[in-house]
Amino acid sequence: MFKRILIANRGEIALRIIRACRELDISPVCVYSQADRDGPWLESADQSVCIGPAASKDSYLRIDRIIAAAEVMHADAIHPGYGFLSENSHFAEVCRDSGFEFVGPSPEAMCALGDKVNCKRLARKAGTPVFPGTEGGIEDLDEAVQSAREIGFPVIVKAAGGGGGRGMRIARDEASLLDGIASARQEAAAAFGNPMVFVEKYLEHARHFEVQVIGDKHGNAVHLYERDCSSQRRHQKLIEEAPAPGVLQKNRDRVCESAAELIRQAKYAGAATCEFLMDHKQNFYMLEVNTRVQVEHPITEAITGVDIVKTGIRVAAGEPLPMKQSDIRVNGHAIELRINAEDPARNFMPQAGRIETFVVPGGPGIRMDTHARAGYTIPTHYDSMIGKLIVHAPDRATCIKRCLTAMSEFKIGPMRSTMPLYSRLLQEKSFIDASHDIKWVERLLESDRAKK
Ligand code: MV4
Numbered sequence: 001m002f003k004r005i006l007i008a009n010r011g012e013i014a015l016r017i018i019r020a021c022r023e024l025d026i027s028p029v030c031v032y033s034q035a036d037r038d039g040p041w042l043e044s045a046d047q048s049v050c051i052g053p054a055a056s057k058d059s060y061l062r063i064d065r066i067i068a069a070a071e072v073m074h075a076d077a078i079h080p081g082y083g084f085l086s087e088n089s090h091f092a093e094v095c096r097d098s099g100f101e102f103v104g105p106s107p108e109a110m111c112a113l114g115d116k117v118n119c120k121r122l123a124r125k126a127g128t129p130v131f132p133g134t135e136g137g138i139e140d141l142d143e144a145v146q147s148a149r150e151i152g153f154p155v156i157v158k159a160a161g162g163g164g165g166r167g168m169r170i171a172r173d174e175a176s177l178l179d180g181i182a183s184a185r186q187e188a189a190a191a192f193g194n195p196m197v198f199v200e201k202y203l204e205h206a207r208h209f210e211v212q213v214i215g216d217k218h219g220n221a222v223h224l225y226e227r228d229c230s231s232q233r234r235h236q237k238l239i240e241e242a243p244a245p246g247v248l249q250k251n252r253d254r255v256c257e258s259a260a261e262l263i264r265q266a267k268y269a270g271a272a273t274c275e276f277l278m279d280h281k282q283n284f285y286m287l288e289v290n291t292r293v294q295v296e297h298p299i300t301e302a303i304t305g306v307d308i309v310k311t312g313i314r315v316a317a318g319e320p321l322p323m324k325q326s327d328i329r330v331n332g333h334a335i336e337l338r339i340n341a342e343d344p345a346r347n348f349m350p351q352a353g354r355i356e357t358f359v360v361p362g363g364p365g366i367r368m369d370t371h372a373r374a375g376y377t378i379p380t381h382y383d384s385m386i387g388k389l390i391v392h393a394p395d396r397a398t399c400i401k402r403c404l405t406a407m408s409e410f411k412i413g414p415m416r417s418t419m420p421l422y423s424r425l426l427q428e429k430s431f432i433d434a435s436h437d438i439k440w441v442e443r444l445l446e447s448d449r450a451k452k
């Protein structure tokens with residue numbers, strides 16, 4: 001097992017990794033930017049070193065400085081967390097070449113799954129369902145138009161190197177398809193350095209269903225069932241839950257097993273998430289694979305009892321997975337509410353400044369993952385998520401009630417947070433009866449604005 005892990009991240013996920021290290025008798029060490037000098041998570045680390053100015057590009061994205069810090073502090077592994085360098089295969093390669101274990105997949109597996117055209121090809125081979133569309137990247141426009149005619153409009157143009165909604169164009173006819181391919185290509189070349197785009201069927205009303213998987217270096221992989229992340233705004237998830245409500249056991253088992261098979265065939269070691277869209281008949285279509293631990297991993301931990309961060313560290317150290325698929329059972333229901341320092345009444349305006357009041361909820365089934373506290377000043381340079389409330393209960397109805405009580409106990413001031421929005425969302429009929437979809441929060445906010 002590792003003796004010392006350098007955490008190349010900040011905030012609540014840095015703290016989450018520190019706690020996992022403690023249980024494994026690993027010494028956690030941190031890097032931080034000048035804006036994070038007083039970051040409360042640094043108090044829990046054994047050592048920390050400043051690697052540069054506030055801007056991420058000058059600190060948390062500086063591969064050379066992170067490697068230098070790992071050398072100085074005698075780390076034997078580097079944990080990237082989520083965001084920043086976590087899905088950068090070049091970083092994973094530099095870690096390996098510098099003699100540090102990267103807590104995550106090999107650069108090869110990350111590359112293979114990170115390219116969406118290649119990932120889709122691997123998925124077809126593994127029997128993971130994908131959208132009908134072009135077999136690979138678009139070589140000529142006639143082929144793209146031909147493919148769109150076969151699958152039928154609307155279609156969507158996506159960048160092979162894209163993700164999280166960037167580089168996508170919806171096309172409802174041939175003219176907009178040709179336009180869409182040209183503009184998606186340009187955007188993709190500029191943003192990802194790869195102009196390759198592909199076309200697939202566009203699904204209008206869908207739910208976002210994602211399967212947590214984890215593999216080891218001995219060819220084993222299991223899935224930890226799924227999360228429903230349909231409650232989002234502008235590709236930022238707000239509420240996630242596990243398991244996905246209303247999905248038949250046989251449909252769930254089939255898609256979850258197909259996701260585990262995909263990462264087994266990709267020889268993938270570490271935690272990953274296979275993202276799907278689900279239509280109203282419970283057909284599944286894979287979107288992409290996230291090759292890191294995700295923000296919403298705790299709801300899966302709650303319902304399965306598996307510590308995903310600890311297991312990710314164990315497999316990175318070469319240990320075999322400590323469980324078989326048949327050991328994994330779903331227990332109850334869990335919901336995560338992302339606490340963002342944003343004002344939902346003012347178009348989600350980021351809220352900076354010093355936190356004066358911070359009251360954390362408690363009681364059975366309540367977990368709060370946060371680095372924030374009264375006296376902490378939220379820097380403006382990073383994303384606005386300052387914590388996550390994770391609520392676990394025997395069933396979904398109880399879980400929703402528990403969320404409402406916990407939210408009423410939570411207090412933050414003087415800044416606003418997204419919590420008041422959630423107490424409303426959780427009482428909406430379409431959420432309660434699970435008839436919602438990936439656009440439901442945006443539609444609701446839009447109708448609010450129309451009323452004003
Ligand atoms: C789609 C889609 C509909 N049909 N692909 C958005 C982010 C990226 N991961 C893929 N995305 C989508 N791909 C097809 N064929 C709709 C979306 C989409 C979406 C997906 C998941 C969660 C929220 C979303 C919001 C808008 C669009």
